[in-house]
Every structure is written in structure tokens, then in C-alpha cells.
Amino acid sequence: MTVRIEGFHAVKHALRFAPGAVSGVRVRSLDGARALADRLAPDITELLLSAASEAAVAHHTGIEAVGRIPAEQRGVLRTRTRPLVVLDRPRSPGNVGAVVRVAAAAYASGVAVTGTLDPWHPGVLRGSAGLHYALPVLRVEEAELTGPVVVLDADGDPAAPLPDDAVLVVGSERTGVGAGLRARADLVLALPMRPGVSSLNLATATAAALYRR
Numbered sequence: 496m497t498v499r500i501e502g503f504h505a506v507k508h509a510l511r512f513a514p515g516a517v518s519g520v521r522v523r524s525l526d527g528a529r530a531l532a533d534r535l536a537p538d539i540t541e542l543l544l545s546a547a548s549e550a551a552v553a554h555h556t557g558i559e560a561v562g563r564i565p566a567e568q569r570g571v572l573r574t575r576t577r578p579l580v581v582l583d584r585p586r587s588p589g590n591v592g593a594v595v596r597v598a599a600a601a602y603a604s605g606v607a608v609t610g611t612l613d614p615w616h617p618g619v620l621r622g623s624a625g626l627h628y629a630l631p632v633l634r635v636e637e638a639e640l641t642g643p644v645v646v647l648d649a650d651g652d653p654a655a656p657l658p659d660d661a662v663l664v665v666g667s668e669r670t671g672v673g674a675g676l677r678a679r680a681d682l683v684l685a686l687p688m689r690p691g692v693s694s695l696n697l698a699t700a701t702a703a704a705l706y707r708r
């Protein structure tokens with residue numbers, strides 16, 4: 496299975512973290528691609544150009560590629576030394592992509608998604624800027640989750656800890672965390688908000704929880 500990787504930054508991240516998964520790099524202009532890479536990410540210039548051919552490219556950066564969707568790394572559901580982010584029935588591909596991006600930056604061990612949204616949907620990959628290739632991103636059933644479950648919820652405890660091996664559950668845009676995962680919570684962590692603000696979005700809540708000390 497493959498997915499289209501759109502844009503310079505997404506292709507750059509895929510080449511950095513999983514060069515073997517990238518093929519079919521298309522650039523509007525080889526000279527333009529070299530100039531862009533030299534300016535923004537010289538570490539991948541040669542890798543990019545060695546795989547590139549000139550073609551019509553719709554993305555405004557003039558670069559796209561084909562990415563192989565890796566085999567799911569399901570070991571992260573059992574063993575880990577950094578929190579696993581679990582998105583409970585998310586609806587927006589862009590939100591999921593933004594969570595993958597911050598999860599990769601903050602050394603989360605992976606991102607797992609319950610429900611029907613495909614975590615490798617092209618819109619999710621667009622939102623992650625290609626950082627799907629930096630950590631395991633997979634679909635999961637609630638029953639497969641092991642380890643301390645920390646539910647993120649505004650009505651929780653602001654002082655709750657986040658263990659290194661936690662399953663960090665972030666709720667859906669409309670309805671928050673569902674009854675199934677709520678019932679499994681060992682801890683419910685709240686991120687304090689100014690009165691009148693009803694919630695943070697998925698990626699902001701994930702970022703605040705992962706970067707919290």
C-alpha cells in the first residue's frame with residue numbers, strides 16, 4: 496500500500512526518517528528543488544535529487560513523492576518507554592495529522608487511532624508534514640491497549656502524573672473521550688484553562704500533556 500506525499504516538508508521528513516519508504520519523487524524543476532533543499536534542508540538535498548525526475552506537480556512547493564505505508568509496529572501497544580498517544584474516534588484528518596506531528600516532536604512512542612478514520616489518509620499525512628515516518632502510526636481497538644491509561648479531560652485532575660509508559664487518551668472533537676476508555680482510566684489529567692474557554696483542540700491538548708513537566 497502506498498500514499499502520496501505532498502510538498503517539500505513532507506517529502507523531507509519521509510526521506511530523513513524512512514528513506515527506503517520513498518519512491519517516485521517528482522519535482523517541477525530539478526534546479527528549483529535543489530535551491531529549495533539547499534536553503535531549507537541541505538541534509539537531504541542529494542537524497543532528494545538522486546530520486547527525483549521532472550514532472551508536472553500540483554503542490555505549490557513543486558515536490559511530491561510516493562510513500563510506502565509501513566507494516567504496523569504493533570509492539571508499541573505492549574511495550575514502550577514514552578507515552579503512546581491514543582486518539583479516540585477522531586473525525587478530522589487535519590487534527591490527527593497535527594497530533595502525529597507534535598507526537599513525533601515530543602518523543603511519543605506512537606500514535607494509535609480508534610474508530611473509522613484511516614490514520615494514513617492523505618489528509619492526515621498532509622497535516623503531519625510527513626512525520627508519520629518518524630514513529631508508529633496505527634489503528635487500534637480499545638481492547639488491545641495495555642499499560643496505565645491516562646485520559647485527558649478538562650474535568651480531571653491538573654496534578655495527575657503522566658507515566659512514561661502511559662496510554663494517553665485524547666477525545667474526539669465533538670464528544671470527547673468515550674465511555675469505553677473512560678471506564679479504563681487509571682488517571683484523568685486536566686489542562687487548566689481560563690474560565691469561558693471550553694476546550695483545547697486535539698493537537699494543542701496533546702502537546703501540553705506531552706511537554707508538561
Ligand SMILES: C[S@@+](CC[C@H](N)C(=O)[O-])C[C@H]1O[C@@H](n2cnc3c(N)ncnc32)[C@H](O)[C@@H]1O
Pocket residue numbers: 646647648649650664665666667668669670671672684685686687688693694695696697700
Ligand atoms: C476538542 S476537545 C473535545 C471537547 C468535547 N466537546 C468534549 O465534550 O470533551 C478534544 C479532546 O482534547 C482533550 N482536551 C481538550 N481540552 C482539554 C483540557 N483543558 N484538559 C484536558 N484535556 C483536554 C480532551 O481529551 C478532549 O476530549
